[in-house]
Amino acid sequence: MDDQKRKKILAGGLILVVLVFLLRPxxxxxxRGPIRDLQNEIATAETASATLLADEIQFGAAMRNLAxxxxxxxxxxxxxxxxxxxxxxxxxxxxxxxxRIEVVPxxxxxxxxxxxxxxELKRAETDLPGLTxxxxxxxxxDMLHRIDxxxxxxxxxxxxxxxxxxxxxxxxxxxxxxxxxxxxxxxxLAAPVNDADKHMATxxxxxxxxxxxxxxxxxxxxxxxxxLIKVDAVDETGWQITRGVEGTQAAAHDxxxxxxxxxxxxxxxxxxxxxxxxxxxSSPFVIPSPPKxxxxxxxxxxxxxxxxxxxxxxxxxxxxxxxxxxxxxxxLLNAAExxxxxxxxxxxxxNPAADLVPGVFTAKVSMTQENHExxxxxxxxxxxxxxxxxxxxxxxxxxxxxxxxxxxxxxxxAADEDSTDTxxxxxxxxxxxxxxxDATTGQLKWTPPKTFTPGxxxxxxxxxxxxxxxxxxxxxxxxxxxxxxxxLTLLSGIVGKDGxxxxxxxxxxxxxxxxxxxxxKLTVSEISADLLSIADRYVTxxxxxxxxxxxxxxxxxxxxxxEPVPNPVxxxxxxxxxxxxxxxxxxx
Numbered sequence: 001m002d003d004q005k006r007k008k009i010l011a012g013g014l015i016l017v018v019l020v021f022l023l024r025p026x027x028x029x030x031x032r033g034p035i036r037d038l039q040n041e042i043a044t045a046e047t048a049s050a051t052l053l054a055d056e057i058q059f060g061a062a063m064r065n066l067a068x069x070x071x072x073x074x075x076x077x078x079x080x081x082x083x084x085x086x087x088x089x090x091x092x093x094x095x096x097x098x099x100r101i102e103v104v105p106x107x108x109x110x111x112x113x114x115x116x117x118x119x120e121l122k123r124a125e126t127d128l129p130g131l132t133x134x135x136x137x138x139x140x141x142d143m144l145h146r147i148d149x150x151x152x153x154x155x156x157x158x159x160x161x162x163x164x165x166x167x168x169x170x171x172x173x174x175x176x177x178x179x180x181x182x183x184x185x186x187x188x189l190a191a192p193v194n195d196a197d198k199h200m201a202t203x204x205x206x207x208x209x210x211x212x213x214x215x216x217x218x219x220x221x222x223x224x225x226x227x228l229i230k231v232d233a234v235d236e237t238g239w240q241i242t243r244g245v246e247g248t249q250a251a252a253h254d255x256x257x258x259x260x261x262x263x264x265x266x267x268x269x270x271x272x273x274x275x276x277x278x279x280x281x282s283s284p285f286v287i288p289s290p291p292k293x294x295x296x297x298x299x300x301x302x303x304x305x306x307x308x309x310x311x312x313x314x315x316x317x318x319x320x321x322x323x324x325x326x327x328x329x330x331x332l333l334n335a336a337e338x339x340x341x342x343x344x345x346x347x348x349x350x351n352p353a354a355d356l357v358p359g360v361f362t363a364k365v366s367m368t369q370e371n372h373e374x375x376x377x378x379x380x381x382x383x384x385x386x387x388x389x390x391x392x393x394x395x396x397x398x399x400x401x402x403x404x405x406x407x408x409x410x411x412x413x414a415a416d417e418d419s420t421d422t423x424x425x426x427x428x429x430x431x432x433x434x435x436x437x438d439a440t441t442g443q444l445k446w447t448p449p450k451t452f453t454p455g456x457x458x459x460x461x462x463x464x465x466x467x468x469x470x471x472x473x474x475x476x477x478x479x480x481x482x483x484x485x486x487x488l489t490l491l492s493g494i495v496g497k498d499g500x501x502x503x504x505x506x507x508x509x510x511x512x513x514x515x516x517x518x519x520x521k522l523t524v525s526e527i528s529a530d531l532l533s534i535a536d537r538y539v540t541x542x543x544x545x546x547x548x549x550x551x552x553x554x555x556x557x558x559x560x561x562x563e564p565v566p567n568p569v570x571x572x573x574x575x576x577x578x579x580x581x582x583x584x585x586x587x588x
Contacts, residue, residue, distance in 0.1 A: 085117060
């Protein structure tokens with residue numbers, strides 16, 4: 001190779017190297033740019049995915065917390081919540097030995113997500129152990145509540161004086177919480193128990209925290225009257241129990257006595273009443289209250305409404321008495337036959353005969369003190385024996401035809417022996433979608449869509465009275481859901497045969513023809529009418545609404561009301577005919 005040619009090759013290589021060096025940034029960006037963009041998009045997506053996962057975990061935890069708060073909140077109806085919470089505070093104060101108890105409704109606050117209700121305990125009397133037990137059990141209970149304010153007056157700073165306690169307790173109702181009739185789960189005792197029994201049987205375990213697996217069973221507390229009982233185990237025969245826990249006393253309880261669940265918050269189950277002992281050992285009071293003024297009061301007596309033959313037991317209690325004037329003595333004045341009261345304990349007892357005529361029976365309970373018999377405290381007692389609540393009666397059509405896309409209405413009627421009872425209508429389970437009933441009027445209403453499946457549907461309707469022990473009655477109506485054959489059935493022809501005129505009705509859906517003469521009944525869908533006359537170009541027919549005219553060639557749904565019945569009532573869908581339709585041969 002000569003020098004000239006070698007120089008050309010070297011010059012071309014040099015130029016190529018320079019070009020590669022100059023063009024490298026652009027080529028590098030062109031090749032690697034999309035890869036870097038994809039890598040950035042992947043990193044952004046991974047960050048967003050991690051954020052979404054964290055949000056999902058946080059949302060799940062929030063939903064679990066909300067569900068738990070709903071389960072332990074008061075009912076969302078503020079009036080019902082305040083009533084139940086007031087009863088619970090009253091029962092807790094009685095259980096802890098408070099006297100002169102007066103619990104009254106307080107303020108209410110309604111928000112979108114929750115509402116709060118308060119009750120006020122006014123100047124009740126107790127001692128330090130009783131107050132300690134009240135605060136301990138209040139704090140232990142698994143409910144959304146708190147003590148908003150607490151005022152304690154003491155007659156002296158030493159010993160264990162009688163205290164005057166006033167407090168305001170506030171409970172919370174979460175939106176969506178169940179509106180139940182009782183605050184806590186209740187069930188009656190299936191059999192009586194004495195104060196030494198370690199076993200008891202209840203009518204039902206429903207609603208109590210009982211796990212069928214013994215390995216997972218956790219003991220829980222229940223309350224009967226003023227006794228707290230710990231349930232240690234559950235078997236086929238009933239509950240194994242520890243009596244008189246948390247400072248209460250074991251007592252005998254009759255069959256049907258109410259057993260109420262006492263929930264304890266999961267994070268406080270290890271707490272003990274001894275942790276509150278500092279309150280008992282050191283009095284927090286340094287300013288003596290004014291001299292005690294005694295105002296005797298008779299409590300524990302309240303009017304009752306019972307069934308015929310039901311036993312009545314009450315215990316009259318003396319509150320606000322000066323102990324220096326002696327023990328209380330109880331007597332009955334103007335009492336109905338059979339009523340008795342124990343002079344010392346104040347226990348009132350009446351066993352009215354089962355055949356005693358229902359009515360109102362009265363007595364006056366009088367209380368004196370052994371060393372002060374001239375001063376009496378009296379309370380009137382009224383016991384009403386009411387008739388057994390009878391179930392209401394219900395009247396409903398046995399069957400009816402319902403046409404797709406057309407409104408169907410009918411009214412269910414009911415009656416009750418007790419004219420003061422309010423009757424409420426409702427539908428049973430499994431009712432077709434869209435079918436409704438007015439709870440007050442009993443009007444059944446439904447417009448099934450065209451997509452609804454035709455067929456026969458048995459619908460259960462229930463009516464319930466408002467008695468103290470509500471009774472219900474049910475009835476069924478058979479609904480035959482059909483296509484709108486009245487819109488598809490034409491007056492297709494009018495034919496005379498042997499001097500008799502026949503109107504031919506043809507169903508376009510089935511292409512079948514029904515020839516009918518005057519006096520025969522036409523039944524298509526919910527329309528049931530007697531054929532009155534047949535003319536050359538039209539026919540007339542009559543049903544409960546009046547006389548109708550249908551022109552030749554028009555569908556039955558297009559008929560025209562020409563003679564309404566006098567004083568028409570609100571039209572209702574007629575029932576399926578009880579008498580058989582006159583059958584005539586169908587013309588194919």
